[in-house]
Every structure is written in structure tokens, then in C-alpha cells.
Amino acid sequence: MSSFRIxxxxxxxxxxxxxTSRERDVARADGAAGAAAAGAPLVVDAFGDSxxxxxxxxxxxxxxxxTTELVFALGAGDRLVGRTHWDSYPPEALAVPDLGxxxxxxxxRIVAARPDLVLLYASAENRAARDALHRxxxxxxxxxxxxxxxxxxxxxxxxxxxxxxxLAAAVRDSVLAxxxxxxxxxxxxPAPKVLWPLWEAPLMAVGKGSFLNDLLEAAGARNIFAxxxxxxxxxxxxxxxxRDPDIVLIGASGAGTIRTxxxxxxxxxxxxxxxxxxDTLIVSRPGVRLGEAANHLAELLHPGLRxx
Amino acid sequence: MNAMRWAVLLVVLLAAATIALxxxxxxxxxADVVRALAGRADAxxxxxxxxxxxxxxxxxxxxxxxxxxxxxxLQGVLRNxxxxxxxxxxSGGAAVGAVVVTSAGVGAPAVxxxxxxxxxxxxxxxxxxxxRAAGGKFDPRVLLMAGVVVGAFANAAIMIALANAPGNNVxxxxxxxxxxxxxxxWRDVTWLLPAVSVLAMLxxxxxxxxxxxxxxxxxxxxxxxxxDRSARSIFLTASLLAAATVAAAGLIGFVGLVVPALAxxxxxxxxxxxxxxxALIGGAxxxxxxxxxxxxxxxxxxPVGAVTALVGVPFFLVRLxxxx
Numbered sequence: 190m191s192s193f194r195i196x197x198x199x200x201x202x203x204x205x206x207x208x209t210s211r212e213r214d215v216a217r218a219d220g221a222a223g224a225a226a227a228g229a230p231l232v233v234d235a236f237g238d239s240x241x242x243x244x245x246x247x248x249x250x251x252x253x254x255x256t257t258e259l260v261f262a263l264g265a266g267d268r269l270v271g272r273t274h275w276d277s278y279p280p281e282a283l284a285v286p287d288l289g290x291x292x293x294x295x296x297x298r299i300v301a302a303r304p305d306l307v308l309l310y311a312s313a314e315n316r317a318a319r320d321a322l323h324r325x326x327x328x329x330x331x332x333x334x335x336x337x338x339x340x341x342x343x344x345x346x347x348x349x350x351x352x353x354x355x356l357a358a359a360v361r362d363s364v365l366a367x368x369x370x371x372x373x374x375x376x377x378x379p380a381p382k383v384l385w386p387l388w389e390a391p392l393m394a395v396g397k398g399s400f401l402n403d404l405l406e407a408a409g410a411r412n413i414f415a416x417x418x419x420x421x422x423x424x425x426x427x428x429x430x431x432r433d434p435d436i437v438l439i440g441a442s443g444a445g446t447i448r449t450x451x452x453x454x455x456x457x458x459x460x461x462x463x464x465x466x467x468d469t470l471i472v473s474r475p476g477v478r479l480g481e482a483a484n485h486l487a488e489l490l491h492p493g494l495r496x497x
Numbered sequence: 498m499n500a501m502r503w504a505v506l507l508v509v510l511l512a513a514a515t516i517a518l519x520x521x522x523x524x525x526x527x528a529d530v531v532r533a534l535a536g537r538a539d540a541x542x543x544x545x546x547x548x549x550x551x552x553x554x555x556x557x558x559x560x561x562x563x564x565x566x567x568x569x570x571l572q573g574v575l576r577n578x579x580x581x582x583x584x585x586x587x588s589g590g591a592a593v594g595a596v597v598v599t600s601a602g603v604g605a606p607a608v609x610x611x612x613x614x615x616x617x618x619x620x621x622x623x624x625x626x627x628x629r630a631a632g633g634k635f636d637p638r639v640l641l642m643a644g645v646v647v648g649a650f651a652n653a654a655i656m657i658a659l660a661n662a663p664g665n666n667v668x669x670x671x672x673x674x675x676x677x678x679x680x681x682x683w684r685d686v687t688w689l690l691p692a693v694s695v696l697a698m699l700x701x702x703x704x705x706x707x708x709x710x711x712x713x714x715x716x717x718x719x720x721x722x723x724x725d726r727s728a729r730s731i732f733l734t735a736s737l738l739a740a741a742t743v744a745a746a747g748l749i750g751f752v753g754l755v756v757p758a759l760a761x762x763x764x765x766x767x768x769x770x771x772x773x774x775x776a777l778i779g780g781a782x783x784x785x786x787x788x789x790x791x792x793x794x795x796x797x798x799x800p801v802g803a804v805t806a807l808v809g810v811p812f813f814l815v816r817l818x819x820x821x
Contacts, residue, residue, distance in 0.1 A: 289522070289796030292665075293672065293679065297549050298796045301523040303541055313604025314669040317680035320606065324682060325544045419663060 232349045234331045235311030236319060245352030246306035246328075250299055252291040253310040255334060257282050258476035259344055260308070262360045265353050271302040277470075278478070296321045306330060306351060334475040335420060337368060337403040360477065367480020368407050371487045375409025378491050383410045384434035384458070387421045389443060392429065396422040400475040408486035410436070426452070434458050436490060440469040465489050498764045498774065506763075506777040510558070513781040517554045517788040518546065522795040553681040556689065557787045558780035560678070560742045561752055563693045565779025567742075568753030569760065569771045570700050570735035573707045574728055575637040581754035582739030585644035589651025590620020591743040592674055596655045599670040600662035606680050609673065610744040617740030620647050621733065635714070635728040675800030676749035678787045689745045696738045700772060703731050707768035751806040752779050755813050762816040782809055 232240050250271035251257040257276045260266055266281055273291035276282045288298045292314050299307060299322065307322055309315050311331040319329045330350040334343045341361050348357035383405055385395040395401040395412060399420035405412045413432040414424060437458050439447060444466035446453075453459045467489055472482040488494050519530050523545055532538040533546035567582040582588070594616025595609050603609065627643035628636070655674075659667050700707075706727045709717040714724045739753065760774035786805040791798050 292668065293798070295522045295791075295796035295798070297545050298522045300541060300545050300549065312665045312669075313599065313602050314665060314672070316604035317606050321549065321680070321682065325548050421664060423661060 232330070232346050234329075234346070234350070235333060236316065236329075236331045238319075238329065238331070240306070240328055240330050240350045242349055242352040246304075246350075248302075248304045249306050249308065249351060250288060250302055250304035251276075251308040252288065252294050252299070253308060253332070254278070254291070255474040255476040256308045256310075256332060256347065257285075258474065258478070259347055259360075260351065262477045263344075263348050263351070263353060263356050265351055268351075270304050271299065278474075278476075294318050296325070300325050300327065308332065308347070308350075335398060335400060337400050337407070337475070337479060339400075340475065340479060341365065364477055364480050368483045371480065371483035372407045372409070374484070374494055375487050375491055378409055378493075380409050380411045381435040381490055382413050382433070383436045383438050383490070384413050384429055384432070384456070385438045386443070386447075389446060392424055392426050393421045394424050394429070396420055400479070401472070404472065404479070404483050404486055405438075407483040408490055410438075410486070410490045426455070430455050436463045436465055438465050438467060438486075438490070441466040442469075498770050502763060503774075506774060506781075510777050510781040510784075513784045513788075514554050514558065517557070517784045518550050520788050520792050521545070521550060522791065548683075552683050552686050553678050553787065554784055555686050556681040556745060557678050557784040559686070559690050559693050560746045560749065561756075561779035561781070561783025562776035563689075563697070563738045563742045563779075564749060564753040564783075565756035565760075565775035566697055566700060566772050567735045567738040569757035569768075569775040570707060570731060570738075571753075572757055573711045573768055573771070574731050574735070575641065576711060576713070577637060577641065578758065579754070580641065582736065583748065583750060583753065584641065584648070585736060586620035586624045586647035586651070587617045587736050587739045587743065588748050589648035589655075590623070591617035591740060592748060593651045593654050593658075594619075595673050595747070596658050596670045599673060600658045600666045602663070602666055604669060606682075606685075610685070613673075613747075614740055614744040616651075617743055618737070620651065621736040621740065623647050625729065625733070635725045640732070672800070673747045676747040676802030677790075677798070678746050678783075678801055679791070679798055681746075685745045689741060692741045693738065696734055696741065697772075697776070699734045700731065700738070701769065703727065703734075704768040704772065707731060711768070747802070749783065749802045749805060751802070751809055752783055755809050756782060759809075759813055759816055762813075762819070782812075 232242065234240065247268055248270045249260065249265065249268050251260050251269055252273050254273055254276045257272050258278055260269060261279050261281065269285045271288040272282055272285040274287050274289055275291065286302060288302060289295045291310050292312060296318055304327060307327055307329045309319060309329055309331045311333040315331065319331060322329050332343055332347060334340055344361045345357050348354040385401060385405065387393045387395060394414045396417040396419045397415050398418050402412050402415055413434050414422065434456065435458055437447060437456065444464055447459060448464050468485060471478060471485045519525065519527055525542060525545065529538050529542055530546060533543045536543065564582060571580045571582060571585065572578050591613040594612035598609055598612040624640065624643045624647050628640045632639045659670055706722050709720045709722045710724065710728055717724050756779040757771060757775045759778055760771050763774060765771040765774040783805060786808045787801050789808060790801040790804040793799055
């Protein structure tokens with residue numbers, strides 16, 4: 190067999206495994222009769238698992254900070270029995286027991302918290318944890334919000350998965366309205382070209398695949414790397430110089446380095462003093478504060494808006 | 498090795514497994530561990546002990562034993578105490594397989610295991626083919642060189658695959674390369690243990706050949722061993738032992754290199770004794786290292802591949818001091 194045929198064979202094998210997304214029913218064991226369960230709404234998550242919401246989840250472990258924010262917004266914060274070490278918003282979240290990391294989480298800790306539903310970040314790394322939780326008889330719901338456009342569906346799906354949809358539409362509408370308000374404030378203003386470094390060495394910038402790119406657009410700016418599909422592509426410094434941004438947008442901790450490092454003076458924006466630091470607590474997660482983040486960025490990128 | 502020493506090793510292994518069952522991110526008293534094993538604890542504790550910790554401990558014993566036997570065998574056949582399963586392309590090949598699928602965003606443990614095994618087996622075949630093309634006859638030096646070259650090529654492939662992969666996928670691949678028993682399930686155990694048992698058996702029945710080969714090719718041929726065939730098949734079996742482990746637990750370094758040396762300091766000389774002692778010590782070391790890896794910074798975990806060295810090196814130095 191030629192090496193090409195071996196490779197394509199392995200490829201096909203892997204693909205066939207990967208595609209058998211398990212439609213396994215992970216309905217919470219509540220003793221409900223089959224007939225009742227069949228009529229209940231069904232939500233399919235990012236891993237292809239179906240969660241049947243026969244009864245609302247009463248003990249929820251949220252292992253994704255962005256999801257924790259949403260659970261509180263949906264009014265179900267008091268049903269949380271676990272969160273990640275990195276959850277910081279809303280402040281009430283800090284009172285929920287810390288179960289450690291949300292990536293490759295500690296299954297033992299989660300099981301000990303006795304949840305009936307575990308909310309996981311949908312990363313390939315978390316598949317093993319999802320398998321282990323299913324083996325322990327615990328339902329999971331996996332999600333990730335990469336773009337602002339994912340938010341509307343995500344909040345409604347999440348509400349259905351936890352079995353409490355009362356506030357879902359209101360939360361969705363208020364967040365999207367707030368993003369739209371930022372956008373209407375910048376209508377007619379010239380859109381500056383922005384470089385948004387997420388990491389300085391090697392240089393990684395916000396790309397089209399990130400909600401941060403959407404936030405930039407909502408805030409009336411143009412991302413110089415909006416043509417790259419990845420959420421945080423590696424880019425060469427040379428290319429950043431060539432694309433000549435008007436503004437370098439960066440978290441407060443990184444701003445000092447960029448303002449003083451001689452290398453960064455190659456950028457006109459840095460030489461002219463257009464390094465803009467944003468509040469990383471507001472612009473951090475694709476959650477309920479998307480609107481607040483869009484308005485924060487709009488005011489930073491268009492100084493004339495402030496106070497209006 | 499006398500009966501007393503064997504008894505000590507067996508007790509150490511059992512003690513290591515017992516300790517490992519008792520510790521973890523969740524505090525469980527020894528009495529509750531026993532109750533959970535007997536099926537009389539409450540559902541949560543039973544789940545933690547029987548579904549999370551027990552498969553992990555069993556996998557640790559199997560993987561530690563397999564890596565150590567693989568190392569002991571290769572060191573004998575290649576007449577080089579620095580030979581270890583990972584030097585000979587197994588780790589490189591397995592890593593290429595695993596990294597290619599993880600950097601493409603696949604996370605299903607079964608797919609990663611399969612890809613790693615396919616990669617490792619491919620590398621072993623390649624190493625043997627290169628050695629055959631270069632010399633024809635079985636030559637430890639040529640084999641080592643071929644292994645190093647295949648490993649270097651694999652490294653280059655891994656770096657290229659990871660350089661432009663998304664952050665989460667890089668993290669996943671990196672974790673895999675650092676080795677972990679964290680994803681252990683009964684499903685892994687049910688294929689790894691039989692595979693390891695069969696391969697170990699195949700090595701054990703050739704223990705005499707390994708002893709003869711350790712004396713040198715001429716001496717072995719003088720003792721009636723078909724050097725070429727025997728050495729090749731032993732090499733293949735030992736490499737597959739490592740490949741199976743890698744598929745189940747990622748790259749766990751150090752065990753295959755140092756455990757056989759540790760067994761030698763305890764007086765194991767003949768291949769049969771060396772293999773058995775290595776299996777017992779390796780199982781105990783990996784299970785203990787894993788217990789440390791998941792408790793030191795609980796609920797976060799440390800890479801077990803690094804902890805094996807942290808736990809193993811002091812042991813080794815103490816033994817070395819006594820032997821001198």
C-alpha cells in the first residue's frame with residue numbers, strides 16, 4: 190500500500206469516528222414515563238448530544254465563565270452548585286463552589302458536587318470529560334459562543350437545556366438591542382483601521398472568527414486582519430506595519446509595553462500616540478455584557494462620543 | 498532475586514494502588530473506599546471510586562508495567578542501557594498520529610488512541626525498514642540511528658502541524674504529549690490489559706534469547722539463536738508494548754528508561770527476572786506518580802510524565818548510592 194493510500198485510509202477511519210456524533214439521549218433521570226419524555230422539547234448541543242428537558246435542572250454545574258454569566262442572567266444562579274476557578278461575573282458567582290478548570294475539568298470534583306446537569310465549553314479537549322460524566326450518569330450540555338451572531342441561539346438553547354425559558358427572550362433582546370445602540374451611535378463617523386493584538390510575541394491579532402471582530406465592527410471600526418478566518422491568527426509584524434492601522438487597541442496591562450518598546454515604533458499609530466487601552470473586565474467574554482463592551486469600545490475609538 | 502525481594506515488590510505495588518485509590522481531589526476516607534468497592538457506599542462516592550479512580554489505577558498499573566518491560570527488553574536486545582521505548586521512533590510516530598487529529602479539532606479519546614497507535618506502528622515499521630535497507634543484518638547501532646532519524650522527522654511534522662493550529666487544539670495536543678491517565682475509562686482498560694498481557698507473554702517466552710543477545714551477536718549465534726530473526730521480532734514486540742501504552746495514556750517518559758535500571762540495582766539479572774521486576778516497579782511508580790499528579794495542585798492536574806521523573810529520580814539515586 191502506498192503511503193498516500195495509508196494516509197487516506199486513516200483519514201477516512203478518523204472521519205467516520207468523528208462523524209458518529211452520538212445522539213444518545215441523556216435525559217435527566219427523573220423517572221418520567223417514556224410518553225412524557227417523548228413530548229418534551231429536545232435541545233441538541235455542540236457535541237451532538239440531545240438534552241430532553243422533562244423537568245428543570247435543579248443542580249447545575251457551569252464550567253464555562255461565559256455560561257455562568259448567562260445562567261445568572263436567566264435567573265437560575267441560585268441553582269448553580271459549581272463554577273470554574275475563573276468565574277468572576279456577576280459577583281454572586283463567587284459564592285458558588287469553585288470546581289477548578291473548565292478545560293479538562295476534574296471529573297471527580299464535579300461528580301462530588303452532585304449536579305443533574307453540567308454545562309461544558311465545547312472544545313475538543315472536553316470530550317473526554319463529557320464521556321466520563323455520561324458514564325457517571327450525569328447529563329451534559331456543551332456550548333461555545335464564537336461570534337455575536339451565535340449569541341441569540343445560544344441563550345435560548347441554554348434556557349431550554351436548564352428547563353427555564355421565562356427570561357430567555359428578554360435577555361437576548363436586551364443584549365442585542367444594546368449592541369445595536371452602540372452601532373447606531375457611530376453611524377456616519379469615519380471608521381478607524383484597528384490592530385487588536387491578543388499576544389505580542391509571537392504576534393497574534395483578532396481575526397474574523399472572534400466575537401471581538403464583531404465588537405469592533407459594532408463599535409464603528411475596521412479590523413485590519415478581518416480577512417483572516419481564525420479567531421486569533423498568528424500574523425507577522427511586517428504585515429501589521431504594512432497594513433498601517435490608525436489605532437492599536439490593547440488590554441490595559443499590555444499598553445505600557447507597546448508604548449515603550451522601540452520595535453512597536455515601526456507602527457505609525459504608536460508613533461502618533463494612538464495606543465488605546467480598554468477595560469478587560471468589560472470586554473472579556475461573549476456573554477450578557479456584549480452590549481456594554483460594544484459601547485465601551487465605541488467610546489474609546491470615537492472620543493467625541495463620550496458623555497453623549 | 499530472592500523470594501523476600503519479590504514479596505517486597507508485590508507489597509509495594511499493592512500499597513501504591515491502595516494509596517492511589519484513597520487520594521484525589523475529593524476527600525474519601527479509607528473506610529468509604531472499601532465500602533464503595535464493595536458497592537455499599539452512597540451513589541456519588543461509588544461513582545467516584547468505581548468509575549473514575551479505579552480504571553485510572555488499573556490503567557496506571559498496566560501502562561507502567563508495559564513501558565518498563567518494553568524498556569528492559571530493548572535495553573537487552575540493543576545492548577544499550579540508554580535505549581528506551583521512546584528513543585526508537587515510537588513516541589514520535591504516535592505523537593504525529595495524535596497531533597494530526599487533535600490539531601484538526603478531534604477530541605474523541607478513541608480516535609486519538611487509534612491515530613496514536615497507527616502512528617507508532619508506522620514509525621516502528623519505518624525504523625525496521627530503514628535499518629534493513631542500511632545494513633541488512635540486525636545491528637543495534639543502525640537501529641538506534643534509524644529511530645533517532647525517524648523521531649527527528651516526526652518532531653518536524655508535529656511542529657508544522659501545531660504552528661498554525663488554533664490555541665485550544667494546541668493545548669489539547671500538548672497535554673497529550675505530556676502524558677496523562679486522566680481520561681482513563683473501563684473501555685481503555687478492557688483493550689489495553691489484554692493487549693499488554695499478550696505482548697508481555699510473547700516477550701517472556703523469548704527471555705532466553707534476550708539473555709543470549711545481551712552477550713553479543715556471535716555469542717548468541719553460538720548458543721543456537723537465530724540472531725536476525727529473533728532480535729527483530731523481540732524488537733517489534735517491545736515496541737508494540739510501548740505503542741499500546743502510548744495510545745491509552747499519551748507520552749509518559751522516564752518509566753521505560755529508569756525502571757529497568759532500578760530493577761537491576763535490586764539484583765535482577767536474567768531477562769525473566771528483569772522483566773517481572775520491571776513490571777512490578779513500573780506499575781507501582783506510575784500509579785504513585787499519578788496519585789501525586791492529581792493531588793498536588795487539585796483540582797488541577799500536573800502532567801504525569803513529568804511527575805514520574807520527579808518521583809523516580811530520588812528513588813533511583815538512593816538505589817544507586819547503595820549499590821556503589
